Amino acid sequence: MTKPWRAAPKAALSSPLTLIVAAVTSLLACFLGTAAVLQASAAGGAAVTYQTGITCPDSYGPVFGKGNIRVQDIPALTQAVQRHAPAHGFGAPVVGAYTTVLPGTQFNGDPHYKIRLGYRDQTGLDNLALQQGTRAPGLWLGNVVADAEHIGIGTTPDFHGATLPPVTGIYRDLLDPPPRFWCSQQSGAVIDRLANDPIDSVAFATDQKTFDTAVKTIGLPTMQYFHISFYEQAPTTLSGAEDLLQRSHDLVDDVRADLTAQGLGSLVAADVPTFERSVQIARQAQDNVFVSILPLALISVLVGCAGLGTVALQWYQRRHAQLRLLSARGSGPAALGGLAVAELGLPILLGGAAGAVAARLLLGVYGPPGAPDPAAELRAVGVAAGTLVLSLALLAAVVAVRVHREFELGRVRRKGNRARVLAYFPWELATAGMAWLGWTRLAHYGGGSRLGNPLPQVDPLALTYPVFVVLTVGLLTARLAWLALHASHRARFWSKPALQLAIRRLAGARAPVTGVLVIGTLAVGTLATGIGIAHGQEEALNTKSAVFVGSNARLDTDSPIGMGDVAMPPSLAGTSTVVGELTGTGSVVLVVDPATFAHGAAVDSVPTGDLDELLRKISQPDPRGTPVIRIGHTPKQTATLPDGLPDAVPAGDLPVFPMIGTSPGYVVSRTVLSHAQLDSVPKWSVLTQAPLAEATTALRGAGVFIPNRVSRETALDGLPFFVVSWTFSFVALLGAVLGIVAILALLVAVEVRRRQNALAGALVLRMGMRPRTLLASHLMELGALSGLAIVVGVVCGISVAGLSVPRFDPATFLAPRSELPDPLPFVLTVVVIGVAVVALAGWIAVRSVRTARTAELIRA
DSSP states (O other): OOHHHHTHHHHGGGOHHHHHHHHHHHHHHHHHHHHHHHHHHHHHHHHHHHHHHTSOTTOSSOOEEEEEEEGGGHHHHHHHHHHHTGGGTOOOOEEEEEOOOEEEEEETTEEEEEEEEEEEOTTTGGGSOEEEEOSSSSEEEEHHHHHHHTOOTTOOOEETTEEOOOEEEEEOOOBSSOOGGGGGGHHHHOBOGGGTOSOSEEEEESSHHHHHHHHHHHTOSEEEEEEEEOOOOOOOSHHHHHHHHHHHHHHHHHHHHHHHHTTOGGGSOSSOOTTHHHHHHHHHHHHHHHHHHHHHHHHHHHHHHHHHHHHHHHHHHHTHHHHHHHHHTTOOHHHHHHHHHHHHHHHHHHHHHHHHHHHHHTHHHHSOSSOOOHHHHHHHHHHHHHHHHHHHHHHHHHHHHHHIIIIISOOOTTHHHHHHHHHHSOHHHHHHHHHHHHHHHHTTGGGGOOTTOOSOOOOHHHHHHHHHHHHHHHHHHHHHHHHHHHTGGGOOOTTSHHHHHHHHHHHTTHHHHHHHHHHHHHHHHHHHHHHHHHHHHHHHHHHHHHHHHSSSEEEEESSOTTTSSSOOOGGGTTTEEEEEEEOSSSSEEEEEOTTTHHHHSOOTTSOHHHHHHHHHHHTSOBTTBEEEEEESOOTTOOSOOSTTOOOEEEEEEESOBTTTBTSSEEEEEGGGSOHHHHHTOOEEEEEESSOHHHHHHHHHHTTOOOSEEEEHHHHSOOHHHHHHHHHHHHHHHHHHHHHHHHHHHHHHHHHHTHHHHHHHHHHHHHTTOOHHHHHHHHHHHHHHHHHHHHHHHHHHHHHHHHHHTTTTOSOTTSSSOOOOOOOHHHHHHHHHHHHHHHHHHHHHHHHHHHTOOHHHHHHO
């Protein structure tokens, strides 16, 4: 009696279609379960990477800093850190020290200089641009003072009679904002000339001995800025960041205990390490994504398990005679359920393993741009293993229950009644109720969107709204299609035999047809929703930052470049424009150059045709006043312009404009303003499409002072946008997987009905139908099914995404609101794939007819 179980794996080869369906169903279920865990963990890793990119590079680990520390206490703090750092896995600490301002420092007999002495361990000098001199022991002086006052190499400064080390190098001053290496040293190493900083120059000592000697010579009792940090490798995973944070806490605690024992506990601040807030934000981002996709992941896994239950029923029907015989010979339900596992278990295991591996290998394609934690990878393996165990248990349980009911208890008479009740139950009302509940949450989803809030609020019900809407529409469409097919026997299109045959074939397979229709509609709609919302948030970030900055980069200048003594650098001439800004009357007024504005500003969010025409209009003087483009007009907006300009005469209106956004404002052409009026403009900026670093170098090379600068990459905190995008990328993944399921279901449905279609097709061919007409009939059948799913899914998905994108906007305080991106590429892609699948399925159906042996089919 053990032979059927031993031969089960080989017997499974008699039905390769069942093996393929079982393996693919298991693959998809394990893929989605594994992908959900990896997606959330990768979101945490991506958030960590984002936070490390906006955090000073020496702030990932512990930071010991104290203002106005006594010079005599510095060795104790430094030695304590050096003693305990190796025990916690940290390398050599990097020390930065800066004195107070030293007014009255004398160079070449002139005692009117104000300098600060500074020192930075290890690579400090490597990150200064040396213009003259060497690294010989001494001081490096900033080039602004050295060039202006002709201070050369070898000059020995004097501070109230105390001789300082000689000048051995001239370096380029660190200006605000400084290079990334000096991020944490900005208070001591950077000169903020815009704020009338009293420092003429920061003189860096080339080594610690020189610095200590200078401090001792002057007799300074305290150090204004003192900083100890570590240059650690930037963490790439959330667990790595949390481990680094924990080691930082431990080191701080040990150093504090050490210094407390010496009576110097106050040298270590009681605040937390700098990177802790970044780790908290990354943890919150990971939790947000996980909570958001968890309901969808559970539904996906359960649907996959339900698919395997369907496979179990199909296997039961195919093996019904064998199971009856084995049951009559004494095999129990559990043993026969084990037979199903023995026959289909290997393909299910292989498919599940392939799904888990594919989820890991393709994470970079569908998931956030971050590395998952090793622990998350283990959890993902556990989820895949649990899904496989559940699938095999479900397979055995379904077969065992059917065997018990049919062979031990007898056939249940009310089976058909229950099935009929399930078929007619209005499931779409239940899903519509869930969609309505999600909408009530989504309507207030952006309520927590405020400046300074690093992450948007999370409401899983709001996030499920798009999916439930698509599911409701799919079920309603399937319900209507079921009723239409039920009444299709009244159709009379025999004058068009291809159409009549297509209708009859659809009516003869209502159950698989409605199943494919639901899955196809849900796949296309979910894919459209996920892609639309995910890409909508990414485009919203780009658009908002572009409008806020005005271009790719904005650099404030102290004079109108190109309109005065300083010309626009040649490298920026074709991609930049100059904009002036006036305020004071409640409306922002921008002074633009019509000839170059479209080349340098971010005009993508402005109707280009309207903008060109309006710029032409405001460039012509108007005797009634100042011709302007009116932005964000409101009834309270007055026509009064600042600085004595004539009242505004609107030449047209625009809803949004670079730098102004949607706030009330005016745009004026500089060509209608006099030289005196241009000179009264208090603020000028260069808007450029060039990278910020390149534009900064070019302008500073031309001698332009840049008090402030900003780029699209740093203007806004992009993490809230990314979290929403990462969440809905999983929805798009779910749609893609459902799309694969729909395609397979369609092809399997054609394959399952091969004998029936082959016999019917062979008979109609013998009755005189042309093969081309038969092919057209199959294409009509399959095209109607696929076309309906695509049309309904696309319309529903795009509509839902269009409603949802503005409400998922994590920065509603910035204009413009998020909008749905252009859906045309997605629609064309879906249509092309649909046409290809229909053509393939039609070819398979017609090929089965052309290769069929009619006599054998009739005899069978």
